[in-house]
Structure formats: structure tokens, C-alpha cells
Amino acid sequence: MSSASFVLTLSCADRPGIVAAITTELAALGANIAESNQFWDRETDRFFMRLAFTAPDGVGRDTIERALKSPIERFSMKTSLTDDARKKRVVIMVSKFDHTLLHLLYQIRVGWLDAEVAAIISNHDDTRRIAEDAGIPFHLLPVSKDTKTAQEEQVLALVKQTGADLVVLARYMQVLSDNLSTRLFGQVINIHHSFLPSFKGAKPYHQAHERGVKIIGATAHYVTPDLDEGPIIEQETARVTHAMSPDDLVAAGRDIESRVLARAVKLHLENRVMLNGKKTVVFG
Incomplete structure (x- = not known):
């Protein structure tokens, strides 16, 4: 099955449940996480994350953005979603x-x-x-x-x-x-x-x-x-x-x-x- 690769970066005030909220939505789309990095800045109490993942054929950028809209709004995240196929x-x-x-x-x-x-x-x-x-x-x-x-x-x-x-x-x-x-x-x-x-x-x-x-x-x-x-x-x-x-x-x-x-x-x-x-x- 063909797939597309994406990179999601996000930052927000640190709270429990951030990683779970994002990964649950991606799993529901059939996405597979290839790389995950996280950092909590204790001085500013901000959380930073980078996720590289693949999505199955037919799951494009628009679909991913719709799926992530709810957690993004709930945690007031600043996000960026990049399609790795674009040079x-x-x-x-x-x-x-x-x-x-x-x-x-x-x-x-x-x-x-x-x-x-x-x-x-x-x-x-x-x-x-x-x-x-x-x-x-x-x-x-x-x-x-x-x-x-x-x-x-x-x-x-x-x-x-x-x-x-x-x-x-x-x-x-x-x-x-x-x-x-x-x-x-x-x-x-x-x-x-x-x-x-x-x-x-x-x-x-x-x-x-x-x-x-x-x-x-x-x-x-x-x-x-x-x-x-x-x-x-x-x-x-x-x-x-x-x-x-x-x-x-x-x-x-x-x-x-x-x-x-x-x-x-x-x-x-x-x-x-x-x-x-x-x-x-x-x-x-």
C-alpha cells in the first residue's frame, strides 16, 4: 500500500494528554509514526514536539488537518504540517x-x-x-x-x-x-x-x-x-x-x-x- 510522509511540529503550554490527543487522531487515520521527539521547557512551561509519520493512500493533508483540529484547539497549539514529498x-x-x-x-x-x-x-x-x-x-x-x-x-x-x-x-x-x-x-x-x-x-x-x-x-x-x-x-x-x-x-x-x-x-x-x-x- 502506498503512503505519503508528513512532519508535524507543535508547541503549546504543557499539560497532560498532549501526545495522546495527537497520536490517537493519527492512529484513527491509519498513520504510522516513524519518528517522535518531545521537549518540555521547564523555564517557560512550554511543550515542543516533532512527529514524522506516514499516512495511507487517500489520506492527504486536508484530511489530517481536519482530524487534528480538535486537539489543536483544545490545547491552543501552534502547529506546522509539512508534506515531505514537496522539495x-x-x-x-x-x-x-x-x-x-x-x-x-x-x-x-x-x-x-x-x-x-x-x-x-x-x-x-x-x-x-x-x-x-x-x-x-x-x-x-x-x-x-x-x-x-x-x-x-x-x-x-x-x-x-x-x-x-x-x-x-x-x-x-x-x-x-x-x-x-x-x-x-x-x-x-x-x-x-x-x-x-x-x-x-x-x-x-x-x-x-x-x-x-x-x-x-x-x-x-x-x-x-x-x-x-x-x-x-x-x-x-x-x-x-x-x-x-x-x-x-x-x-x-x-x-x-x-x-x-x-x-x-x-x-x-x-x-x-x-x-x-x-x-x-x-x-x-
Whole structure:
């Protein structure tokens, strides 16, 4: 018997009976749960759950939503239901540094990331050839202080036009305005070449070198109007020594940035990241 795969995520105030209410409805539809993750945040008294399940042929999204309406309303749940058959669409924004872009494209090509790149947007022309070789539409949108508002409207129009589920800032060296950050909240992931909250802003490797740190890292986070303070999704570190120059730190950091960003994108695409105020719940 054929089946369709879905992912349900939910959050609500913690109460007894939440899991039973959802799973009872799914069982009545003949659905089979393939993966279940739950977390109770004792500080906020909120409950988070991710369910991956298959539904028999003929049981579609509408049927599932109708079945779950009662428990969702009873527990005042915030939910998201995703059909796994639909490939997610991604817009990647990049400036001159192309290492994280290339890594994302490779992981998509080999199938580790299940996504389609709908467009590559850049404020420089350096990565046009990469986009063309991959058969991806490239959009050169230069930006300056005077043109920032108009440029971001073009970005937003492209995101809507392509139906993108996610915008990835792959070393896009421009700060998004408060307006764009707010309008796309929860849909934009940035890679910051530092182990946040340390060394925010420009040239973090140089800041780290000046402080004589022994560990460097990279942080993937959701973009918010507060620079480099969005909810953190993924991080990684590496040990360094006093003998390494700022350029050595930059070189060591490239691989870390690429890996961290790719893992964060994968977690998001698989609906494994849930926002919890200024933090995230990540079901790895």
C-alpha cells in the first residue's frame, strides 16, 4: 500500500494528554509514526514536539488537518504540517566569499540536502559563473546606503516570486534592515564567522586574534533586527594557537563555517528547529 510522509511540529503550554490527543487522531487515520521527539521547557512551561509519520493512500493533508483540529484547539497549539514529498526551495545570498555557497551546492547535488536552489542573489558579480555552471538563476543586486531600501524590496520580490521556503545568507556581507529581518523572521539563516555571542560584527577573526583566543568557531542563527543576536541553530569550534595569524584563523574557519551552515540548513529543511523565544529547540 502506498503512503505519503508528513512532519508535524507543535508547541503549546504543557499539560497532560498532549501526545495522546495527537497520536490517537493519527492512529484513527491509519498513520504510522516513524519518528517522535518531545521537549518540555521547564523555564517557560512550554511543550515542543516533532512527529514524522506516514499516512495511507487517500489520506492527504486536508484530511489530517481536519482530524487534528480538535486537539489543536483544545490545547491552543501552534502547529506546522509539512508534506515531505514537496522539495523545499531555497534562495542563497552571497557576496564575494564563495566557500559556504559551494559547500551548500555540493551537499544538494549529492542529496544530503534535499532542496532546490531557486535563485542566487549577490551584491557582487563574483559568483555569477558558479550559478551559471549549476544552472541556477543569478541576480546581481548591488547595494549602497542610498539604494538599500530599493534593493531589499527587489530581494523580497524574488523570495516571493520563487516561492522560497528559506533564505540562506552564505557569507552575504550586508546587514539586513530591521524591516526585511522582521518580514522574513524565521525564514533567514545567517552564518557568522565567530562563536557567538563573542566577537559580533565585522572582522571577528581579527578580534579573536587580538584577544589571543584558543578556540575559534562559527555560528548559524536566524536573522533578527538585532545584529548577530538571533536564535542560534548550530555551532562548531576548533582549537587555535598563539602562533596563528589572522589569515590562519580565517583559513581554519572556512571549513567550520561551511559545515555549520549546511547542518543548520538541513535541520531547518527537515523541520527540526523550533523557535523558543530567543532560543531554539533543535531535534537532531
